[in-house]
Amino acid sequence: MRIAVLGAAAGGGFPQWNSNGRGCNRARAGDPQVRPRTQAGLAVSGDGDAWILINASPDLRQQIGQSAFLHPRDGLRSTPIAAVVLTGGDVDAIAGLLTLRERQAFDLFATKAVHDILAANPVFEVLNRQFVQRRHAELDRPMALPGGLAIELFAVPGKTPLYMETDDAPPIVVDGTTVGAAIVAAGRRAYFIPGCAAMTPALARRLRGADVVLFDGTLYADDEMVAGGLSPKTGRRMGHMSMSGPDGSMAAFEGLDVRRRIFVHINNSNPVLMEDSAEHARVVAAGWEVAHDGMEIIL
Numbered sequence: 011m012r013i014a015v016l017g018a019a020a021g022g023g024f025p026q027w028n029s030n031g032r033g034c035n036r037a038r039a040g041d042p043q044v045r046p047r048t049q050a051g052l053a054v055s056g057d058g059d060a061w062i063l064i065n066a067s068p069d070l071r072q073q074i075g076q077s078a079f080l081h082p083r084d085g086l087r088s089t090p091i092a093a094v095v096l097t098g099g100d101v102d103a104i105a106g107l108l109t110l111r112e113r114q115a116f117d118l119f120a121t122k123a124v125h126d127i128l129a130a131n132p133v134f135e136v137l138n139r140q141f142v143q144r145r146h147a148e149l150d151r152p153m154a155l156p157g158g159l160a161i162e163l164f165a166v167p168g169k170t171p172l173y174m175e176t177d178d179a180p181p182i183v184v185d186g187t188t189v190g191a192a193i194v195a196a197g198r199r200a201y202f203i204p205g206c207a208a209m210t211p212a213l214a215r216r217l218r219g220a221d222v223v224l225f226d227g228t229l230y231a232d233d234e235m236v237a238g239g240l241s242p243k244t245g246r247r248m249g250h251m252s253m254s255g256p257d258g259s260m261a262a263f264e265g266l267d268v269r270r271r272i273f274v275h276i277n278n279s280n281p282v283l284m285e286d287s288a289e290h291a292r293v294v295a296a297g298w299e300v301a302h303d304g305m306e307i308i309l
């Protein structure tokens with residue numbers, strides 16, 4: 011199986027358009043220790059021929075342009091992208107669907123909760139239903155997909171998408187609005203979990219012994235956005251586990267025996283994006299990798 015990281019940043023990307031933060035400015039200036047990153051998404055393939063996208067970020071057009079394996083190969087219109095699988099309804103997971111209009115056939119897999127969000131937004135009807143089949147992905151049931159791999163979606167703790175929040179803090183729920191994706195081919199098992207509010211015993215059991223987990227790396231510290239004066243919201247309030255701390259992802263993965271642990275969906279405020287930072291050194295010392303655009307994992 012091949013896993014290509016199309017984008018490694020969280021919503022907003024890196025640098026984010028309106029951020030004057032140190033990391034964003036270093037990325038803009040071309041600092042080799044601070045690489046720009048587009049918003050999170052993967053392309054996965056079992057045979058290197060047919061590809062499945064997991065999430066369609068607002069940067070998808072650029073991501074396809076930069077990935078030769080996703081370019082058209084036959085006739086005047088074609089694509090090796092056979093299907094798109096969604097792990098949530100946030101803007102950074104779905105806005106790129108609008109790039110995939112143009113009467114091109116592919117299957118769009120999502121849970122009922124996420125399909126309901128798309129159905130309530132008529133702009134997505136631009137994906138002509140004669141060509142784009144909206145397929146229901148049942149939780150905890152592997153789906154055999156073109157290219158010789160299977161993907162299984164499973165619910166993880168999360169919240170309603172940001173743009174659907176009302177004034178009260180939304181509860182953290184495990185209802186199929188936020189899901190992880192297991193990618194299985196030839197006996198290998200990889201996971202993509204770009205948003206996760208907590209490590210539950212069930213999730214820990216599922217991930218134990220995995221070959222690769224690409225996991226929510228939104229914030230390094232839970233109060234990073236508050237302390238930086240960027241937002242009143244903690245990571246927890248945004249539905250994201252943070253990397254550090256007793257409830258953080260580095261602690262939660264200890265003892266899970268996951269061969270490669272890779273942070274993805276990394277917010278522009280997160281100091282690990284600066285490869286010369288103390289925080290970057292700490293996550294590397296804990297056995298983690300920090301994903302970057304163009305990273306390829308072969309299993």
Ligand code: MLT
Nearest residue numbers: 021100101102172205248
């Ligand atoms: C998130 O991951 O919390 C959301 O993508 C935030 C956003 O949509 O900006």
Ligand code: MN
Nearest residue numbers: 020021100102
């Ligand atoms: Mn996001």
